[in-house]
Amino acid sequence: MIVDCHTHINLAAKDTETSEHLAAAETVDVCFVLATLDGPSEEVNKKLAQYVNKHKEKMAGFAVVEPGKDKINTNHLKSIPDKLGLKGVVLYCSACAFHPTHSRAMRLYESMQELGLPVFFHNAGDTLGENAVLEYAQPFLLDEVAREFANLKIIIGNMGVPFVEQTLSMVGRHKNVYADLTIHPGRIWQNYNIVVAAYEQGVMDKLLFGSGFPSASAGQCIETLLGFNMLLADTNLPTVPRGSIRNIIERDTLELLGIKGKSAEIQEKESEGAKERKSNKVKKEKEMRDNNA
Numbered sequence: 001m002i003v004d005c006h007t008h009i010n011l012a013a014k015d016t017e018t019s020e021h022l023a024a025a026e027t028v029d030v031c032f033v034l035a036t037l038d039g040p041s042e043e044v045n046k047k048l049a050q051y052v053n054k055h056k057e058k059m060a061g062f063a064v065v066e067p068g069k070d071k072i073n074t075n076h077l078k079s080i081p082d083k084l085g086l087k088g089v090v091l092y093c094s095a096c097a098f099h100p101t102h103s104r105a106m107r108l109y110e111s112m113q114e115l116g117l118p119v120f121f122h123n124a125g126d127t128l129g130e131n132a133v134l135e136y137a138q139p140f141l142l143d144e145v146a147r148e149f150a151n152l153k154i155i156i157g158n159m160g161v162p163f164v165e166q167t168l169s170m171v172g173r174h175k176n177v178y179a180d181l182t183i184h185p186g187r188i189w190q191n192y193n194i195v196v197a198a199y200e201q202g203v204m205d206k207l208l209f210g211s212g213f214p215s216a217s218a219g220q221c222i223e224t225l226l227g228f229n230m231l232l233a234d235t236n237l238p239t240v241p242r243g244s245i246r247n248i249i250e251r252d253t254l255e256l257l258g259i260k261g262k263s264a265e266i267q268e269k270e271s272e273g274a275k276e277r278k279s280n281k282v283k284k285e286k287e288m289r290d291n292n293a
Contacts, residue, residue: 003253004031004218005120006157006182006210011047012038018051020214025058027218030254032210034090034120035064042070049084060087060259062120066096067104074111081117087259088118094128094137101144109149118153118257120180125158125212139166146174153257155208158182159194168198171206178256179203181248182210185224188231195228199240208253222249 009021025031035041035048045063052061063086065072080086089112093100100121112119123137139160146154154177160167167179181198183191198204209225211218226246229239253259 001030001252001254002028002218002222002249003209003251004028004211004213005155005208005253006180007031007033007213008036009033009051009214010036010038011044011051017214022055024211024213024217024219025055027222028058030058030060031213031218032060032062032088032120034062034122037064037092037095041066045080045084045086049086053085056085060254062086062088062090065089065091065108066098067091067102067108068096068098072104072108072111074114077108077111077115081115088120088257090120090122093121093123094132094134095122097131097133097136099136100141106145106148109145109152113149113152116258118155118259120155120157122157124156124160124163125182127215138163139170142170142177143173146170146177150174150176152176154178155180155257157210158212161190161194164194164197168201168203172201172203178206178208180210181207182212183216183221183224184212185216185220191224191228192231192237195225195240195245196238199244200238204240204244204248207248208251208256209249225249 004025007021007024010017033048033052035044038044041064048061048063052059061084063080063084071077080089091105098105100123109119121142124139128134128137137160139156140163142154142156145152154174156167156170156177156179159179159181170177171179181194183194198207209221211221225248226242228245229242232239
């Protein structure tokens, strides 16, 4: 199974972007679609739900929540999975200028843990605007969250760039903290250093595959990761076993994050596909025997 845990789509854009997103999704079994800061949360989340629910066999949506503005009581937040059919929540702490351990944010995490919904922290990366609070993007600020809510599934987006070492420390310390390995295919040296550092610290099993669409497509990112060691063939630099890299790409992110319904659907589909292939093989073998008789 291949799960792309990081994609976006501008639902206010033309159909071209929707078509491109659908095409990119064909490369994987499931993609997460993270809501963006394109308007009031409720409106954005409704539009996102309408889109992903049309393609529910391929997509899992994450609702955007701004703890400083939105209702954060559990009864209200139940509408995210129950009414909208979305599978998690995405927060933009640095872009929205709220500290990850603000009292209202902590109440949100308590509700998310109670509802069993994962939280994706889209705090870092290269797309932060000049008004974003970079201080709030530091992954170590989530240490208190992970300690206080030990059963809450947390994803640190974009490997916490530029604070990668903090991210590696966090995923190594906490059982339910994961990191989104969204890479930029053209940034070879950055990709190399991130993957090698994760391998050397023994946390490859805590990395989740992501493309960051529309920044890149899943196909481009998979090709880059699988060709990782070929780039180092004529050097004496450390390499990472291909199997370890493949494990990231093929990781069952749905099961790790507790998105069981979607995982079961995919497994059932794969099982049906395997049965169909086996049936076709048996038919072909029978036809060959009949022709040779």
